[in-house]
Amino acid sequence: MMKKIFALCLVAPCFATAQFKGPLPVIKSPVFKKDTLSIVKTGAVPDGNTLNTKSINAAIETLTKRGGGVVYVPNGLWLTGPIVLKSNINLHLAAGATLLFTKDFNQYPLVEANWEGLQQMRNQSPISATNATNIAITGKGIVDGNGDAWRMVKKDKLTESQWKRLVASGGVLNEDKKGWYPSEKALKGSKMSNPGAISPEKDAAFFNSIKDFLRPNLVLLTGCKQILLEGVTFQNSPAWTLHPLMSEHLTVRNVNVKNPWYAQNGDGIDVESCKNVLIENSVFDVGDDGLCMKSGRDAEGRKRGMATENVIIRGCTVYASHGGFVIGSEMSGGVKNVYVSNCTFIGSDVGLRFKTTRGRGGVVENIFIRDIYMKDLPGDAILFDMYYAAKDPVPLAGEKRELPVIETKPVSEATPVFKNFQISNIYCNGADRGVFVRGLPEMPVKDIVMENMVLQAKKGIEIQEGNGITFKNVHIISDETEPVVDIIQSSGLVFDKFNFKKGASLLFRVSGDRSKDIQIKNTDATSAGQKIQYELGASEKSVSLK
Incomplete structure (x- = not known):
C-alpha cells in the first residue's frame, strides 16, 4: 500500500506556465498505515444475499481506532447498505470484489445533504465521508449502486421490448404513460416543485412520503481533504456517481464510471466547490454529463462563495454523456483555473459544454483546453449557452422546443459571466454543429480564443451575443x-x-x-x-x- 505522500504538481507539458497567473497548485495524496483488516474478520459474507452493512462499517471503525489503515474487501459479491468512510482509511477492493448496494430503500436513512447545488433532504449516499482527511477508495473491484431500483425512466429512451420488460417488473407509470417510476412515493415526489428542499413546514412524515424520489449520489465526499479514487469501477448510480463537495486535494486516477445512457441525472463526476483536483486516465460512459465542474446554485451558491479552482483533467475518455467536459449549470460560486488536455469524446451529446442561465451569477474564467479529439456527436462540438433550460442537449424524436425570448435585463450579482477561455487543437469527426455561442444581451460570452481546429459537422458556427471571440486557423467542414x-x-x-x-x-x-x-x-x-x-x-x- 501507499507508504508516503505523493505531491503532484499540476504542470502539464502542453500548457505554457505563463497562461496561469499565480503559483501552480500542488495536490497532496493520502498516506496510510500498513495495518490491514479484511471485512471477513468483522463478519462479512460474500454471498450476494447477506447484508454486510454492520460488518463493513465495523471494520472501518476498528481501524479508525487504531489510527487508520486499509480496509480490505476480498473477491466476492458483498451486499451492503450505506458505508461511511473515516479519516485515514483506504477502502481497497480486490480484483473480483463487488460492493453491491441493496435495493431496500429502508436501509438508507434520510439525511441533510446537497442536490444540484442546494441544501436538500436526501437518502444517505451508498458511500460517504464528511470532514474526513486522508481517505481513499482503491483497487480493481466494482462499486455497484443498484441505481436501476431508484431511477425514473423515460419511455422514449428505451426500445419497445425494453419498455415492456421494465413495466412488467413493477413500479408505476405517470399520467401520460411515458414515464416509469419505481414506486408511488417516487411518482409523488416527481409532481412537486423542489420537494427535497428543507423548510419549517416539512416534517419527517412529509419527507418519508416522497422518500423514494430523493435519490442519493453514489459517492459523496463533503468537506474532505487528501482524497484518492484509483483503479475502481463505479457503476449503476442512483443519481450522480462521484460527487466531491467543498473538498481539497482530490486525485482521481484510472477509474471507470458506467451508467446506462438513459440514466436520469447519471453524471460521471461532479466536482463542486473543490480546490486542487487532478482527474487523469479515466473512462466515463454515463447517462448525463461526463466530467463536470460546479460550484452551487443561484443565491445559495453565491452565499457559499466557494469556487471550483485549480483543476487539471488529462488523458480521459468520455463515451455516452450529455457532455464530455462540462462547466455548469450550477456554477454560482465560480469556476476558475482549469486545464483540460488530451481527452477523447466519442458519442457524447456535446463535446465541450458550458452552460448557465440568468439567476446563477458566478464567474467562469481562466479555462485552458487543448488536444481534444471527438467523434460522432449528436449535438455541438463546442457549446456556450447562457439560456440553459435544464433539458437534454439533444431533443428526443418528435420533441418540440421553443427558442428563448431575447430581452435585455439589468446586470446584477445574479448575472453569470463566461470569459477568458483558450481552446486549441480541437479535432471533431462528426457533429450536428461545430460551434454554438449564445450569450445574454447584457452579458455576452467574451474573451474566447479558439485556434487550430478541424470540425466536421452538419452545420458550421453560430454566434449570438458574443464579444471578443477569436477564431484562428480554424477549418469548418460543414454540410450546410x-x-x-x-x-x-x-x-x-x-x-x-x-x-x-x-x-x-x-x-x-x-x-x-x-x-x-x-x-x-x-x-x-x-x-x-x-x-x-x-x-x-x-x-x-x-x-x-x-
Whole structure:
C-alpha cells in the first residue's frame, strides 16, 4: 500500500506556465498505515444475499481506532447498505470484489445533504465521508449502486421490448404513460416543485412520503481533504456517481464510471466547490454529463462563495454523456483555473459544454483546453449557452422546443459571466454543429480564443451575443453552407486564417444593429458563392475583410 505522500504538481507539458497567473497548485495524496483488516474478520459474507452493512462499517471503525489503515474487501459479491468512510482509511477492493448496494430503500436513512447545488433532504449516499482527511477508495473491484431500483425512466429512451420488460417488473407509470417510476412515493415526489428542499413546514412524515424520489449520489465526499479514487469501477448510480463537495486535494486516477445512457441525472463526476483536483486516465460512459465542474446554485451558491479552482483533467475518455467536459449549470460560486488536455469524446451529446442561465451569477474564467479529439456527436462540438433550460442537449424524436425570448435585463450579482477561455487543437469527426455561442444581451460570452481546429459537422458556427471571440486557423467542414458562419448581435470577432468547405453558398451572415468590429483576415473567400450577407440592421461597416 501507499507508504508516503505523493505531491503532484499540476504542470502539464502542453500548457505554457505563463497562461496561469499565480503559483501552480500542488495536490497532496493520502498516506496510510500498513495495518490491514479484511471485512471477513468483522463478519462479512460474500454471498450476494447477506447484508454486510454492520460488518463493513465495523471494520472501518476498528481501524479508525487504531489510527487508520486499509480496509480490505476480498473477491466476492458483498451486499451492503450505506458505508461511511473515516479519516485515514483506504477502502481497497480486490480484483473480483463487488460492493453491491441493496435495493431496500429502508436501509438508507434520510439525511441533510446537497442536490444540484442546494441544501436538500436526501437518502444517505451508498458511500460517504464528511470532514474526513486522508481517505481513499482503491483497487480493481466494482462499486455497484443498484441505481436501476431508484431511477425514473423515460419511455422514449428505451426500445419497445425494453419498455415492456421494465413495466412488467413493477413500479408505476405517470399520467401520460411515458414515464416509469419505481414506486408511488417516487411518482409523488416527481409532481412537486423542489420537494427535497428543507423548510419549517416539512416534517419527517412529509419527507418519508416522497422518500423514494430523493435519490442519493453514489459517492459523496463533503468537506474532505487528501482524497484518492484509483483503479475502481463505479457503476449503476442512483443519481450522480462521484460527487466531491467543498473538498481539497482530490486525485482521481484510472477509474471507470458506467451508467446506462438513459440514466436520469447519471453524471460521471461532479466536482463542486473543490480546490486542487487532478482527474487523469479515466473512462466515463454515463447517462448525463461526463466530467463536470460546479460550484452551487443561484443565491445559495453565491452565499457559499466557494469556487471550483485549480483543476487539471488529462488523458480521459468520455463515451455516452450529455457532455464530455462540462462547466455548469450550477456554477454560482465560480469556476476558475482549469486545464483540460488530451481527452477523447466519442458519442457524447456535446463535446465541450458550458452552460448557465440568468439567476446563477458566478464567474467562469481562466479555462485552458487543448488536444481534444471527438467523434460522432449528436449535438455541438463546442457549446456556450447562457439560456440553459435544464433539458437534454439533444431533443428526443418528435420533441418540440421553443427558442428563448431575447430581452435585455439589468446586470446584477445574479448575472453569470463566461470569459477568458483558450481552446486549441480541437479535432471533431462528426457533429450536428461545430460551434454554438449564445450569450445574454447584457452579458455576452467574451474573451474566447479558439485556434487550430478541424470540425466536421452538419452545420458550421453560430454566434449570438458574443464579444471578443477569436477564431484562428480554424477549418469548418460543414454540410450546410448557407451560411457557414452565422453572426447575430456580436462584436469584436476575429476570423484569422479561416478555412471552409469549397463551394459554400454563403460564407458569413451578419445580423443585428449591434454587430460590429468583425475582422476577417488571411482568409481566401473566393470559392464562396457569396462572401457576406447583412440583415436586420447590420451593414458593410460591421465587417472588415482583408
